[in-house]
Amino acid sequence: MSERRRRLGDGLTILAGARPDVLAAAPGARPRFVALGGVLLSTGALAAVSAAFAVGMALGVWWPVALLVGLGWGAVVVNLDRMILVGMAHDASLKRNLIMAVPRIGLALVLGVVVATPLTLQVFHKEIDAEIVSMQAEAADAHRQSLEADTRFADLPELEERIAQQEAIVASGGAADAGLAVVRGTVAEKQAALDSAVTVSRQLEAKAQCELDGTCGTGDAGTGRAYLQARAAADAQTAVVDSARAELDAAVAAVTAAEGRSASLAEGSLDRDREEFTRLTAELDRLQAAFDAENEGSGGILLRLEALDRLGDENMTLAAAQFMLSLLFMCVEVLPVLMKLLLNFSPPTAYDRLVALRDSGDVDLEEMAQESRRTVARAREELLVLAERERVDRQKEAILARRRVALAEIAARTEAGRAQPETAAAEAPAEPGRQMWDTGPIRELAARTVRSVRRRPIDRMPTTV
Template sequence: MSERRRRIGDGLAVLAGARPDVLAAAPGARQRFVALGGVLLSTGALAAVSAAFAVGMALGVWWPLAVLVGLGWGAVVVNLDRMLLVGMAHDSSLKRNLVMAVPRVGLALVLGVVVATPLTLQVFSKEIDTEIVAMQAEAADAHRVALESDSRFAGLPDLRERIATQEAVVASGGVADPGLAVVRAGVTEKQAAYDRAVTLQRELDAKAQCELDGTCGTGDAGTGEAYLQARAAADAQTAVVTAARAELDTAVAAVAAAEGRSAALAGSSLDADRAELTRLTAELDRQQAAFDVENEGSGGILLRLEALDRLGGRNMTLAAAQFMLSLLFMCVEVLPVLMKLLLNFSPPTAYDRLVQLRDSGDVELEEMAQESRRTVAQAKEELLVLAERERVDRQKEAILARRRAALAEVAARTEAARAQPEAPAAEEPAEAPRQLWDTGPIRELARSAAVRTVRSVRRRPADRTPTTV
């Protein structure tokens, strides 16, 4: 068990950036690096959980896949934090530490915000879900109003009202048509005129009757002059009543005909209006249904952040809790860099001094190795130069020997030619006679060989191409 714990501790120390060879020489620093490695693993685990929640909220994927993605993101965060720690070597200078720490702390803060956001959303998930339902309902209502105010659907209220009017007209046989108000007003006037004529006729009949009875007028019963005048007036009014009745019947017939035509016209246009209303209503419902599907499935991180912001704007307690929770997660993420920065301000430990000695020793050894390789390379070059010089000297001796042999051969041939007797004058030689000193082609060959030899000997060493040994 202790061996296993020791291996785990060594792994955490290496994760925190410790060098095993130096740590073996300075075991007192082991606990510090083990604790720092544990902090790194804690931040990685927090980042893994945050990424799993983020992937689940944003994409709605299967939770084992979200966990795998979260583990990958946690490994990335651990690697980044380890890079920030390893890059901050121990230095007692405040200025250099600040210069090194500011960008690292800034990067750690960015990572902290990224890690803290999904965790904060998950903590307030119930409140956010309730707010999202309200926001989706508001968005659906706003979209419905926007659709109804669209030019394509702006005539729907008038179309519905017209269809209702047409249905009422058809159901009432044209009576409910408001366009027949003028015609009905004429019937009303004719009816009033007829009623007045009938009333006047009744009054005249009553007056003639009371003249006949003697109960009114002259008071004399019988068919006297007063009665005859009253009867004549009553009979004349009967013609007026008949005429008024005829006019009323004509107006009523006109109204009935107008109502029939109105009912027929409303019935003929009702089907077309109903079809248009059905088409527009179906298109409106289709677009609203498409928006509702999209609206209900829009519960991603952006909408949840907006819901959390709205909740924080209405509830200061929730806003304070959100701020403190986010600050906690960010502090956990920044903690490794802050710990390393604080350790840099402390006096150098034995581990730090050993690291500095090992690094300086490695540099010195590498410099010595470089110097040795440089000396060996220089000696090899000198040997190559000496070997090349010996080869050139050997070639020069060989060329000089060939030159001396060629000159001796030419001299021997010249002496042999001089020792021969002269030929008779009568004989025609095959070719022009040569002088005793003319050695012919042999002399030319010897001369050209001597020139080549001298040129090769006088050539500078820089003009010759070195050969490798």
């Protein structure tokens, strides 16, 4: 068990950026690096869970696949945090620490926001799901209104109203046609005229009867002159009543014919209007159904973020809880950098001193090795120069020796040439007479020239170097 714990601690120290060779010489720094490695491991685990939730919400993949992606993202975050910690060497200078820490803390904050967002969405997922349903319903209603305002479907209400009117006309046999109001007005006028004529006729009949009975008018009973006049007026009004009744019957017949024609026309156009209404309604329903399907499947991370913002605007308690939760996750992500920054302001530990000594010793050793390599290279160059000089001197001595030999031979040959004419003059017989083609000295000069050309190259060397 202790061996396993020791191996785990070694792994955490290496994860925290500790040097095993220095840590072996300063074991007191081991707990600090173990704790720092644990913090890095916890931030990586938090990032892995966050990425798994994000991939699951955004892509809807199988959870084991999302978990694998999350583990990869957690490894990336741990590597980035480790790079930040390793790059922050111990330095007690406030200015240099701030200069180094500001960009690193900024990067850690960005990572913290990225890590905290999916976790926050998962914590408030129930409230977000309810808000998403409301948002989807609002989006569906807005899309329905936009479709109804479209020019393709703008005539649907009028067409629906026209179909209802035509169905009423057909059902009533044309009586429900509002276009027959004028004709029906004529019938009403004719009916009023008939009623008025009937009323007058009844009055005239009563007056004639009254004159006949002697109960009114002149008071004389019998068929006198007054009665005959009243009777004639009553008979004339009867003709008026008959005429008004005939006109009323004609108007009623005209209305009946108009209603029949209206019912026939309505029945003829009702099928076409129904077919057009069915087609437009089906197209409208198809577009709405397509939008509804897309709307219901749009519960991605962007929509969830928008729902969370709306919930925060409507509920201040939820907004405060969201802020504090996000701040917590970001603090966990920034914690390794803050710990390293605080440790840099503390006095250097034995580990820090040993690291500085090892680094400076390595630099000194490297400088000494570099200087040794330079010295060896210079010595080799000097040896090469000396060897080259010796070789040149040997060649020069050989050339001078050959020159001295050549000069000696030339001198000896010259002395021999001087002594030979005197001996030849004493011993040689008299010169025979020359022929006319004998050139004499010219031929001897040519012979000497040929001999000088045939000499060895060493004999033709110049007399000066």
